[in-house]
Amino acid sequence: MANTLHRLTATEIKAARPGANLNDGGGLFYRADKTPGSGQWKLRFTSHDADFIARQAAKGSATRQRDMGLGTFPAITLAAARAKAAPLRASVDAGRDPIEDARREAEAAAQKAADAAQVRTAQEMTFGRYADEHFLPAMLPRFSNAAHIQQWRTTFATHAVKLRDIPLAEITREDVLSVLRPIWETKNVTASRSRERIERLFSHAIQNGQFRGDNPVAWSQFDHTLAPPKKLTHGHHTSIPHEKLADLMAVIRARQGGGVTALMLEWITLAACRTGEARFAVWDEIDLDQRVWSIPAARMKMRRDHVVPITERMVAILDEAKRHGSARVGSGGYVFLNDKGRHLSEMAALMFMRRLAGYEEFTVHGLRATFKGWAATATEFPRELIEEQLAHQLPAVERAYMRGSAVERRRPMMEAWASYCAGENASIDTLNVVSMSSGRGR
Template sequence: MSKSLHRLTVKQIEATTPGSALADGGGLLYRSTARGAGKWSFKFVSPDLDYRAEQAAKGSNSFQRAMGLGAFPSITLAAARDKAAAARGLLAKGVDPIEADRRAQASARQRGAELARAASDQAMTFGRYADEHFLPYALTGFSNAAHIQQWQATFATHAATLREKPLAEITREDILAVLHPIWTTKGVTASRSRQRIERLFAHAIQNGRYRGDNPASWRQFDATLPSPKTLVRHHPAVPHDKLADFVAAVRAKQADSMAALMLEWITLAACRTGEARFATWDEIDLERRVWAVPAGRMKMRRDHVVPITARMAEILAEAKIRRHDVKPTDYVFSSPKGKPLTEMAALMLMRRMEPYKDYTAHGLRATFKGWAATATDFPRELIEEQLAHQLGAVERAYMRQSAYERRRPMMEAWAALCAGATRAGDMGDDLVTDGDEGTA
């Protein structure tokens, strides 16, 4: 055996004074840390070009490195020699043993991550991804409870057969199995379901949860399913010549129905149901006679101000009488427990009114627009602004200067029509359409 290797004995190592260093030869070193205990290391000159380049970039000409081999006595002299021999074998091949160990560890970590990801993908079902990841993202900013419910129903009901399947394993055929049975019988539901499922997979692809083409995109089915029909659906609207009778019927139910009060408010304000349901007392300014709806509750995401007419003020007074100790944050139209009325409260009330069972609360906005556009001379931009519709740039600039006071005569005229006035004189002789009532 060469004298340059295996110079040490176990007895020498055990007897080494703490702080001393011994060489076994061939780069294997032992440093004593305590009586009978110490650490092994292997010193060598690195052949790795990347390491040499890093050292040169630091201004160092030294390419020597020390590789830890473990602690004695856990790592015996024989075991340390075996490790040193393996390192010398790598060096003979031009491989830095530290870099080889680093790459092996990195490869093991990558493999472990891949296995963990595969297990996670297997555990991440379509239903879990929809409920925990996609819907919280997609429904952010939704203010219409009915729309939220429809989106949730897509993934809970219409795509129920997909819920327990691993998301990563779902194919175009799985999606087709959901769509095909309802494609021709429930066309709108099927088309919207496909679009929402497509959005889910687009979200999953971008977030690394699904690999491959989107299995719900229309191009996957355009040669299999007939093109979806575009259906224009309008909310049935009470004709404005029947409006007074309708309002009278609603008022007849107000003695014991908060929903009836809200329904007349919706009619008089020409607002959306959700805007009325969640109205709070701090949005009401009776001194200025305005209702300020915050942007967060508006479809167009901008603040909206509604003039409060005399009859709307009466409704507010009646609503306040029915609730004790009203606080600013309380809902104007609330249940006995102080909660907002349900999304269906106004609609169900109309369905129980036989002559009006086929109409909808949202359709009252169309009633207002039809009356204002065809039976009055009020400017179109005033009508659209009252409905909180998106205006063109020129109209928006115009409305910023005119604001809600210019709409007040129109809304008082509308309130008069609701109360039974049929002639311009009954509504007031000055149905001003574009005058000087003041600005805000």
């Protein structure tokens, strides 16, 4: 064996031509790189490992020869390469495969680390885990507004993302401050609401034994560090006088060729519905044979199903929406889609209104008040029909008399409203209007 080992000298290694493959004996080889004075060490051996042989057989190969890298020259000198090769060669002589041994050791170490991480995860309740598994499932069923639900989800998934992987019990005021401070001045409303929601999470955790101590998100923790939250105004939504509505509709229609938001805004106006009801409208809710739009209770503020008569103009809007790429009728797809194939954002319609010169002060929700003002003051339609169209809660006596949605009794009113929005002088007297109050006492 002595005659077969240590065949090379350091001088020969340094002088090796690029690409030369030199044998030091005992399976130790040196291959010179293109860069003079540098190369790769490897130990070549025949493997007797059952796993390796089985993998080779599965690939249809009978080759058992393997090359194991030992490092690069000159970082690994000739003497160092021989020192590394010696125990590996002994391992091969004993019937082992050093490459497979290293692979198994790495897999065992990775599995041990994964098991330890799993144990830690099971033991530690992180902020994100508590939000997803305990707090939000308890809170979200209380809300009926889909946009409101999405805002709560966004708080814990996006705004508080820095806290998600921190064990809940270890979160401090400073951790919360790192979330709030960057957006407190630039997005004060968002930051204030995020703080309130996170505070409620900790209150929930304290009462359920998952957090001990004072609430680290209480405003008293920040009132001398952060500026006072800006007060939110909760007045009536600014509504456009119905006398100016036809002009607004003309401006909106003029912009409908360039996007879906203008279409949805006119739909909201003609249906006198809320923005969220239109944003999440799907084709399965549309029945063009009966000319009705059936909104499920889950999307309604009053938590009861609502049926809206579809007017001729609304049919045209649906046709245009299909041409804008929303033609997945019957598949559950949204009626009003953005360029990415998703439903429009919560602010899309409002921001569209704010970009209309002369109409910046008006709100989308205010269009419902515009409809009510027109129907109550400029027509003889019964109050019950107006309130039913707006999906308002009727008094008990009226509710019992209505016995469900008066969709066909509302249809003439909504056709008249569509004509009014288009600037046409619809004659209310020519419509078959029956006052609900005229039937009482029969």
